[in-house]
Amino acid sequence: MxxxxxxxxxxxxxxxxxxxxxxxxxxxxxxxxxxxxxxxxxxxxxxxxxxxxxxxxxxxxxxxxxxxxxxxxxxxxxxxxxxxxxxxxxxxxxxxxxxxxxxxxxxxxxxxxxxxxxxxxxxxxxxxxxxLVERDRLTGAFSKEFFYHACEELLASEQEIAYDVVCADIERFKLVNDLHGVSVGDALLRHVAAELAETEGVEACGRLGSDKFGVLVRRRDGLEGLLEGLSTRIGAFDPRMSIVMRYGVYQVADRSIPPSAMCDLAGIAIESVKGRFDARVAYYDDSLRDKMIFEQRMTASLGDAIADGQFEMYLQPKCEIGTGKVVGAEALVRWNHPTEGFLSPAVFIPLFERNGFIAELDHFVFDQACKKLEQWQAEGKEPCSISVNVSRADLYASDLPSRLLGIAREHGVDPGLLHLEITETAYTEDPEQISSSIGRLKDNGFTVEMDDFGTGYSSLNMLTELPIDVLKLDMRFMQDDALHRKRAVVRFVVGLARELDLTVVAEGVETEEQAQLLASCSCDYAQGYLYARPMPAAEFDRFRERVGTSELAAGLGADEAGEGRRP
Missing domain, CATH: 3.40.50.2300 (Response regulator)
Structure with missing residues (x-):
């Protein structure tokens, strides 16, 4: 160089x-x-x-x-x-x-x-x-500066050998210190450093941050298998702690790039798999860098996005399967960004969940839903329930019920018309905490729905333990092989829900075949492209006028009305 x-x-x-x-x-x-x-x-x-x-x-x-x-x-x-x-x-x-x-x-x-x-x-x-301080005092690994220097020397002197820079991160390491004490956390760091240094093909190992390490390893086939074995050995430190390691890999191509920058690129790869259950290793490529730059640009533009009216509430109808009449709606959000154009939730919701803006967006959508219900009341229109997604961050907030109730009262809206959707995966992460939150929401008059049922790993026992009102059955799992068995699962889940006095709404319904299956199972309500796509609130009003509103959408419709719960 x-x-x-x-x-x-x-x-x-x-x-x-x-x-x-x-x-x-x-x-x-x-x-x-x-x-x-x-x-x-x-x-x-x-x-x-x-x-x-x-x-x-x-x-x-x-x-x-x-x-x-x-x-x-x-x-x-x-x-x-x-x-x-x-x-x-x-x-x-x-x-x-x-x-x-x-x-x-x-x-x-x-x-x-x-x-x-x-x-x-x-x-x-x-x-x-x-x-330079050659060794990190706690772990015995190279210090960050010495590691960078060692990598530079090796890459310069061994041009004929292909190398990868791998960064390793201990997920939720702070929790280890909080729950088990700093001495246990220090022992875990020493264990990780030792296992990394002894891994086959590793030429240099350094500690780059509190719980982040870097290694320079000779390129080889089966690197992911090697890292999987490394994770197993690290997990043996204490199997009860369920230690999770994430790895980012930068395959060294341009040796003129400083090793510190190579580690930064490997770090970008790590960020792409943090919090995911299905991936522990990621390789850097330019698309990851472009995504990070895009997300930084989006984050920088959030300041006035709500005040400037860049976000808009969309409504997707929930319909009776037999008649197609509207019985409710789900509130969704779209972002009309001034430079990036129209953005779907799949683009910005994961980002907002990471940077904390999701709570502010939840508040905006809930307020917009209440405004719509207030408008229908003022115009003398038949009301119908609106479902609003509640983020995991909000679920753990002790003041969530009082905040939501305050917004509903501000608009003169019956809380029973507001359905709060909570994803199945949120239940599986902390059932006890979520059950407590749901209980407080129901005590304040809100209806609670379990969203995305069938996409995660929940147990059927959960349906008997959690005080929910509506089960939203995700039909996406019907789109691949083994449909005969999955039809049997649909019939079983719908039947069990009815026995538990739960209303079932099938979401993601796209084909007549799916609708017919649901009707044969006595599932009365559905949501999906077969009936209508998400649409602006004004267009939803015209849709209701065209297809009609079911009587089940009006009034309280909960147990007090004797007609079963509203979807």
């Missing part, structure tokens, strides 16, 4: 001459005066290995540049060789006293310049390297 030398001279001929002398061994950057040189150095101090500096220049002379560099800790480490035509010891003494590393008189002697540059860069880098 060629190092960069900055040539600072107001004479263009001298700059070109030095560039030709150094071209075979170095990358040469140029500056025509001292001020331009300082701007270049401050922009990327780590990118310049040495400076060849003329003394007599306009704007800012060489002595002023030396003084400015010595005053800046980031620049003071860069060796400077002064070049001048001035004769006598005085110029050399002044330059050396201001921090110059060496002094050369013009005219240039190519071999002398090259040797002095090589020696001065080597001496400075060796001195800097000696000052």
């Amino acid at each position: 060629k190092r960069t030398v900055l040539v600072v001279d107001d004479n263009a001929v001298n700059r070109r001459l030095l560039a030709r002398i150094l071209a075979d061994d170095y990358l040469v950057a140029e500056a025509a005066d001292g001020r331009e040189a300082l701007e270049r150095l401050r922009d990327d101090p780590a990118g310049v290995s040495a400076v060849l500096l003329d003394i007599v220049m306009p704007v800012m002379d060489g002595y002023a540049v030396l003084e400015a560099m010595q005053a800046d800790p980031d620049l003071a480490r860069i060796p400077v060789i002064v070049t001048t035509q001035q004769e006598g010891d005085e110029s050399e003494v002044q330059a050396l006293s201001r921090g110059a590393s060496d002094f050369l008189s013009k005219p240039y002697k190519p071999l002398i310049i090259k040797h002095r540059l090589t020696n001065i860069i080597k001496d400075r880098e060796s001195a800097a390297f000696i000052n």
